[in-house]
Amino acid sequence: MNTPTTSPPRLDPVEELEALLPAYFQGQTTEEETHRVEDALRESITLQESAEETLRVMDMLSGMPRHTATRPLREAIYAQLDAPIPLWTRLRPYAAAALFLLVVGGIVWMQTVPRPVRQTDSATYAARPGDPSSEATAWLARSQHEDGSWDVEHYGGRRHLAAGVQGLALMALLQDGETYREGVARAARHLQGLQNEDGSFGGGGTRMYNHGIVTLALLQARRVQPLSERESFEPTLTKALAFIAQTQVKDGGWGYFGRDLEASNTAVSAWQTLALQEAQRQGRIPGDAPVLEKALAFLRHQAGDGDVVQYGTALVHQQTEAMPAMTALCLLQSADPDAQRIGRNILETHANRDTAEAGRLHPYRAWFVRQARPETSPQFRSAVALTQIEHGSDAGSIPALTSDWGHVGGTVYATAMNSLAVHL
Amino acid sequence: MPDTDALDVADMQATANGDRAAFDRILLRHQNFLVNFFRRLGACQGMAEDLAQETFVRLYKWRARYQPTARFVTFLFTLARHAWADSLRMRGRRIVMATEWDPDVHDPGRDDSARQDLHLDMQDALLQLEEGQRMVVLLNTFEGLNYAEIGAVLGIPEGTVKSRMFHAMRKLRAYLADKGYDDEHANNLSTTP
Numbered sequence: 001m002n003t004p005t006t007s008p009p010r011l012d013p014v015e016e017l018e019a020l021l022p023a024y025f026q027g028q029t030t031e032e033e034t035h036r037v038e039d040a041l042r043e044s045i046t047l048q049e050s051a052e053e054t055l056r057v058m059d060m061l062s063g064m065p066r067h068t069a070t071r072p073l074r075e076a077i078y079a080q081l082d083a084p085i086p087l088w089t090r091l092r093p094y095a096a097a098a099l100f101l102l103v104v105g106g107i108v109w110m111q112t113v114p115r116p117v118r119q120t121d122s123a124t125y126a127a128r129p130g131d132p133s134s135e136a137t138a139w140l141a142r143s144q145h146e147d148g149s150w151d152v153e154h155y156g157g158r159r160h161l162a163a164g165v166q167g168l169a170l171m172a173l174l175q176d177g178e179t180y181r182e183g184v185a186r187a188a189r190h191l192q193g194l195q196n197e198d199g200s201f202g203g204g205g206t207r208m209y210n211h212g213i214v215t216l217a218l219l220q221a222r223r224v225q226p227l228s229e230r231e232s233f234e235p236t237l238t239k240a241l242a243f244i245a246q247t248q249v250k251d252g253g254w255g256y257f258g259r260d261l262e263a264s265n266t267a268v269s270a271w272q273t274l275a276l277q278e279a280q281r282q283g284r285i286p287g288d289a290p291v292l293e294k295a296l297a298f299l300r301h302q303a304g305d306g307d308v309v310q311y312g313t314a315l316v317h318q319q320t321e322a323m324p325a326m327t328a329l330c331l332l333q334s335a336d337p338d339a340q341r342i343g344r345n346i347l348e349t350h351a352n353r354d355t356a357e358a359g360r361l362h363p364y365r366a367w368f369v370r371q372a373r374p375e376t377s378p379q380f381r382s383a384v385a386l387t388q389i390e391h392g393s394d395a396g397s398i399p400a401l402t403s404d405w406g407h408v409g410g411t412v413y414a415t416a417m418n419s420l421a422v423h424l
Numbered sequence: 425m426p427d428t429d430a431l432d433v434a435d436m437q438a439t440a441n442g443d444r445a446a447f448d449r450i451l452l453r454h455q456n457f458l459v460n461f462f463r464r465l466g467a468c469q470g471m472a473e474d475l476a477q478e479t480f481v482r483l484y485k486w487r488a489r490y491q492p493t494a495r496f497v498t499f500l501f502t503l504a505r506h507a508w509a510d511s512l513r514m515r516g517r518r519i520v521m522a523t524e525w526d527p528d529v530h531d532p533g534r535d536d537s538a539r540q541d542l543h544l545d546m547q548d549a550l551l552q553l554e555e556g557q558r559m560v561v562l563l564n565t566f567e568g569l570n571y572a573e574i575g576a577v578l579g580i581p582e583g584t585v586k587s588r589m590f591h592a593m594r595k596l597r598a599y600l601a602d603k604g605y606d607d608e609h610a611n612n613l614s615t616t617p
Binding site for chain 2 (some may be wrong): 015018019020021022023026028053054057058060061062063064066067068070071073074076077078087105128143213223226227228230281284304344413
């Protein structure tokens, strides 16, 4: 079995010695190699510097924390080993032969019988060239203003959602952070400038939506900056995270407005929880921070055992399409095995719903599902590619009304969200 | 300290004779190493556990044919590599990278922001490597396999292992330097006294 690696170029004599350094430090060199390395180290300052750097990297690597299993593997292994061989497995060779004959027959038929042209079948989708995610991100980069902002309103979005939509656009650029390094830095600076005195982002009835998304985007953006640049994020992020903690409602969730005594809802709470979890990953808050524990307890309560995830306000009580996926993602990211179990249950129950149906895309839900599970639905990807503008200055963008919530988020939202949802 | 390899070999032979308790002991000794291996290769937690499970299932099926010609972990990680390659093939190489979300990089007692940054940057740095280079670094650094053993696991000559290690180290050094990890940072964050 081949590992997908190109064969390394041959090393010159100096590189040969450098290549021995890791083995030398681990005592794995032969006596002859050890002498060669030690002789060269005495004479070559360059090799000494290389040795120091190599040792430092090895030290950093060995200091990385070890991951462990979070569920008992033993039972699952024996269940797999002791399961009876399914009928399908026994019939598989016959099925393969039948399929082969069918394919050969189909090819012969296609070559001899004239076919009517079909407008929109999966083959048409698959034939579209390019990567829809990168094309969408390229449009976002082209439509970004010099000051790092996006004109959300110009592209059909509502003003009160502008901060959150730009946060999503920043997250889309971050998918290819090396290419858009400069655009990422400008967007991050612009978003930091939008922070209100109290630490929040955005205002009005969707303040907490904006706030959770922008905080998450800035936390992610901070991570890709060089160490020297990260300091500039500190005041903004400290205030933003404090605002999340201050506005947590008694039940552990968050409402739309970020006020005490407000009814919590699952969607707003999920965004704050994702921001807190990212902050926890970056060591900004401890894993057992009460604000995070209460948030997860709220989401667990909303999820029950995973069958139905409640939206959870007095005004809006129905389950929206994205709700289970948002909740599942937060629970799967928690360190609590029971919460993870519920997260998996939710995914199993809800994640297979169509994310593209009858010309309508559900990128918001698709993104959460993709974050929680590694696969991107090929059908969804094809549907996104099909709706993408192909030519002209808006090439790569995705028209607002093709996507859920596009009527309020506009083209910047639809393009960013779909780019995030289909990024591989 | 008992010789782990001797224990593994004895337990594999006992497993071949139908002793599942012996297989349980192998599982307990190695399951976390495998989960960590797959996580560092880039799998998310759920997938890493699934792949560890798959590796143990394959190990069990091999129990009667197992010959202790090399250290047991060499055999185990060969199976792990095959499980990983099969999984990539089945998923069309769409593996969720651990940095996308990584809930359990907990390091209690060392959870300061700078150290957590370092761990995340190290994981990012590992993911910049070509897969063959990453495998070499992981097997050497985390699993303690020597170059000859890594060569056996990956099916490549020892010289290629050395070469991959060299290029991997260069890339890691360049990536970390680009991020701004200079001597001072490294010394402050050093894991050894």
